[in-house]
Amino acid sequence: EAGVAQSPRYKIIEKRQSVAFWCNPISGHATLYWYQQILGQGPKLLIQFQNNGVVDDSQLPKDRFSAERLKGVDSTLKIQPAKLEDSAVYLCASRIAGRTDTQYFGPGTRLTVL
Amino acid sequence: GQQVMQIPQYQHVQEGEDFTTYCNSSTTLSNIQWYKQRPGGHPVFLIQLVKSGEVKKQKRLTFQFGEAKKNSSLHITATQTTDVGTYFCAGYGAGGTSYGKLTFGQGTILTVHP
Numbered sequence: 001e002a003g004v005a006q007s008p009r010y011k012i013i014e015k016r017q018s019v020a021f022w023c024n025p026i027s028g029h030a031t032l033y034w035y036q037q038i039l040g041q042g043p044k045l046l047i048q049f050q051n052n053g054v055v056d057d058s059q060l061p062k063d064r065f066s067a068e069r070l071k072g073v074d075s076t077l078k079i080q081p082a083k084l085e086d087s088a089v090y091l092c093a094s095r096i097a098g099r100t101d102t103q104y105f106g107p108g109t110r111l112t113v114l
Numbered sequence: 115g116q117q118v119m120q121i122p123q124y125q126h127v128q129e130g131e132d133f134t135t136y137c138n139s140s141t142t143l144s145n146i147q148w149y150k151q152r153p154g155g156h157p158v159f160l161i162q163l164v165k166s167g168e169v170k171k172q173k174r175l176t177f178q179f180g181e182a183k184k185n186s187s188l189h190i191t192a193t194q195t196t197d198v199g200t201y202f203c204a205g206y207g208a209g210g211t212s213y214g215k216l217t218f219g220q221g222t223i224l225t226v227h228p
Contacts, residue, residue: 040220041220041221042118042120042202042204042218042219042220042221043157043202043204043218044218045215045216045217056214056215058215091156091157102159102162103147103159104159105156105157105158106156107155107156108156
């Protein structure tokens, strides 16, 4: 079974630029998450999708971050404009559906904002 | 909001020594998950605990969920160099504003000296 795919793996941009990350979850997984992991900290949930609907985006900085999952499969996370404090690893994770199901993480995208 | 704290933040052990990390939540949890993240890698699911007082074992790893479902622990017996990494707990809120929200602790970084 293929895992969660993410691209790009690394991205370096200057502050105030825009950036987008892509995630392809495990086939058949209805729930998709985007996390932000700052160095030395645990993953922080940014947004949770159930199919193509948003379940929780309470910690998403909506003035600069946006995410979509139009067809209930792939998802993109965008930052516009980026700030220095956005430097982090952005992790995508998916699970089949229920809260007790295993959550599988992708390799992440390491973003550096200069 | 829901907070999940882990202690210690760092633990250095000699190979063969035991290791324990503790996880405490500010709110009651419906279930708790443990993950391991190797340096440069992504979190990998280890186990989930659901029942009050539950104890589960995986070879040298023992996981425990507190009676009040607000704390958990992970104990590794006779550590090996392959145990190196950061261990995260992540809990789902059981009620109120934290219901259904998954919050990660900040992790315990384990170093094993051969």
